[in-house]
Amino acid sequence: MLKERWNDRAGGFHPVSAPDFLPRPQLRELQSRRLQAMVARAWDKVALFRERLEARALTPDDIGGIGDIAALPFTVKADLRDTYPFGLFASPMDEVVRLHASSGTTGKPIVVAYTREDVEVWTEAMARTFAACGLHRGDILQNAFGYGLFTGGMGTHYGAEAIGAAVIPVSGGNTERQIMLMRDFGVTAVCATPSFFVHLVEKAAEMGVDLKSLPLRTGVFGAEPWSDGMRERIEAETGIEAFDIYGLSEITGPGVATECTCHDGLHVFEDHFFPEIIDPATGAALPDGEEGELVLTTLSKRAMPMIRYRTRDITAILTEPCGCGRTMRRIRRISRRSDDMFIIRGVNVFPSQVETALLEVEGTVPHYQIVLTRDHGLDQMTVEVEVTPEVFSDTVRGMEELRARIGRAIEHVLGIRVGLRLVGPHSIPRSEGKARRVIDKRHD
Numbered sequence: 001m002l003k004e005r006w007n008d009r010a011g012g013f014h015p016v017s018a019p020d021f022l023p024r025p026q027l028r029e030l031q032s033r034r035l036q037a038m039v040a041r042a043w044d045k046v047a048l049f050r051e052r053l054e055a056r057a058l059t060p061d062d063i064g065g066i067g068d069i070a071a072l073p074f075t076v077k078a079d080l081r082d083t084y085p086f087g088l089f090a091s092p093m094d095e096v097v098r099l100h101a102s103s104g105t106t107g108k109p110i111v112v113a114y115t116r117e118d119v120e121v122w123t124e125a126m127a128r129t130f131a132a133c134g135l136h137r138g139d140i141l142q143n144a145f146g147y148g149l150f151t152g153g154m155g156t157h158y159g160a161e162a163i164g165a166a167v168i169p170v171s172g173g174n175t176e177r178q179i180m181l182m183r184d185f186g187v188t189a190v191c192a193t194p195s196f197f198v199h200l201v202e203k204a205a206e207m208g209v210d211l212k213s214l215p216l217r218t219g220v221f222g223a224e225p226w227s228d229g230m231r232e233r234i235e236a237e238t239g240i241e242a243f244d245i246y247g248l249s250e251i252t253g254p255g256v257a258t259e260c261t262c263h264d265g266l267h268v269f270e271d272h273f274f275p276e277i278i279d280p281a282t283g284a285a286l287p288d289g290e291e292g293e294l295v296l297t298t299l300s301k302r303a304m305p306m307i308r309y310r311t312r313d314i315t316a317i318l319t320e321p322c323g324c325g326r327t328m329r330r331i332r333r334i335s336r337r338s339d340d341m342f343i344i345r346g347v348n349v350f351p352s353q354v355e356t357a358l359l360e361v362e363g364t365v366p367h368y369q370i371v372l373t374r375d376h377g378l379d380q381m382t383v384e385v386e387v388t389p390e391v392f393s394d395t396v397r398g399m400e401e402l403r404a405r406i407g408r409a410i411e412h413v414l415g416i417r418v419g420l421r422l423v424g425p426h427s428i429p430r431s432e433g434k435a436r437r438v439i440d441k442r443h444d
């Protein structure tokens with residue numbers, strides 16, 4: 001367990017964050033040792049990994065250190081599905097203390113397991129995350145990530161307790177009660193998906209609660225893509241500082257990477273989760289700085305080690321040292337996945353591009369959906385955008401002008417014209433967790 005906890009309200013260097021500042025040679029040595037032990041364990045305990053290594057004529061002895069990682073085979077989401085539920089576990093069930101699951105898009109969920117040591121590492125990674133976001137003992141954290149099979153709620157909960165913050169485990173949903181707690185309990189920090197927090201901001205305004213007048217200071221957001229435009233809106237409307245945190249169930253949950261107060265990419269806790277970037281088409285490793293698919297290897301996970309897991313998240317490893325002094329390399333914020341692209345009239349479109357365009361236009365609120373349909377074999381896209389009550393009650397001409405502005409903004413970003421529908425306040429369903437931005441009716 002964490003030996004030392006956050007106890008210095010003045011901020012600055014802190015024992016919880018000590019590993020974040022490890023000199024790189026020492027870090028590399030630690031990564032090498034951990035990788036070797038992890039590969040040996042996976043070889044011993046997980047049939048699939050052993051078969052994959054044998055198919056490449058490799059044994060754990062061939063892995064001399066972290067520099068050899070690219071020799072190892074990838075793991076993909078289908079491997080988790082094919083071995084459902086417990087086929088990738090490296091620990092017997094009597095050493096497993098927690099199971100989580102992620103629903104995914106089709107069929108069976110994927111199941112992930114943790115030993116007591118895994119929960120401790122996860123807690124440490126989340127404590128380091130919160131420390132990087134400037135939280136400390138004395139903070140009152142409203143945790144609006146969902147508690148349950150989703151890793152968001154419990155993962156952040158343990159980390160926040162470890163730094164000595166007071167956690168309110170409210171989970172997602174129930175917006176009015178969330179606002180009441182935020183006001184009455186003197187909440188200083190909130191954890192949520194960015195889309196749910198946007199919903200909370202809107203509800204607070206409806207209830208006549210001015211978030212800027214509350215002690216609320218920090219927002220820790222993640223679990224879905226969100227744009228810099230969305231961050232600017234959130235910060236301007238609430239006066240908080242918003243941090244982006246990243247993670248995925250297969251690797252641990254939240255706690256894989258976090259922004260620090262420099263807000264220039266997310267530091268990966270690479271003493272536990274080793275990042276690589278590959279070309280998603282060929283699988284070839286790409287040098288730092290180049291954009292590609294993020295591949296993560298767990299270096300200390302016991303119950304379910306992951307070797308070179310292909311996340312499908314697209315990013316790049318940033319090469320410049322960070323102003324905060326952390327030595328952990330950073331990834332650029334993740335704005336898209338390799339599998340969320342669709343093709344409209346020959347042009348590749350990512351949902352995040354639509355958000356970027358919309359947020360540049362005054363008079364819209366950040367609630368939108370992209371509806372995909374198929375017409376004579378061609379994919380069509382319509383963006384449904386909610387407008388503010390003032391705009392909605394404006395003249396037809398006012399609405400038309402706004403429509404034209406949004407149309408131009410989207411065309412500017414995508415390079416093509418798409419269908420556009422302005423809809424009234426509250427027409428788009430609000431999210432309580434991850435927002436559903438794309439409604440795919442192509443196969444209806």
Ligand code: DLL
Nearest residue numbers: 102152222223224225245246247248249253254334
């Ligand atoms: O979403 C874990 C998490 C919880 C992360 C709370 C951060 C905060 P999954 O449900 O397995 O786990 O979904 C993982 O969500 O591969 C990304 O595509 C996406 N994702 C997570 N964080 C971010 C982020 C959790 N900050 C998948 N920006 C990942 C963009 C994100 N996408």
